[in-house]
Amino acid sequence: MQQIYQYGWIIPFILLPVPIFLGLGLLLFPTTTIRLRRMWSFQSVLLLSIILVFSTNLSIQQINSNSIYQYVWSWLITNDFSLELGYLLDPLTSIMLILITTIGILVLFYSDNYIAHD
Numbered sequence: 001m002q003q004i005y006q007y008g009w010i011i012p013f014i015l016l017p018v019p020i021f022l023g024l025g026l027l028l029f030p031t032t033t034i035r036l037r038r039m040w041s042f043q044s045v046l047l048l049s050i051i052l053v054f055s056t057n058l059s060i061q062q063i064n065s066n067s068i069y070q071y072v073w074s075w076l077i078t079n080d081f082s083l084e085l086g087y088l089l090d091p092l093t094s095i096m097l098i099l100i101t102t103i104g105i106l107v108l109f110y111s112d113n114y115i116a117h118d
Helices: 002-006 008-013 017-028 030-035 037-065 091-115
Strands: 069-077 082-089
Touching (some): 002 037, 002 069, 008 069, 008 082, 017 030, 017 037, 030 037
Antiparallel strands (some): 069 082
């Protein structure tokens, strides 16, 4: 269970490759990238679905243990100043992860089908 919480920081970074590759594709190969719109939407929905599964697993673990997990690490340390970076997982956070990810998937489906007729 501790390992699930330990890798919770990966959730925001799972989706980053799709917009980076899409932006590079639009800069380097604009017509080909536009024609492959369905492929890019599939990748976005797939990665959001992976995040949804991961978030659901986190939420189940959160409900079973009923604890708050906080992970903080020092990012910048000087003599009189310390900048710490971290994340907090509590029941509200895990519910919001599931809710926002589900709405994101539904918005991607709707927008892809709406644009398909243009």
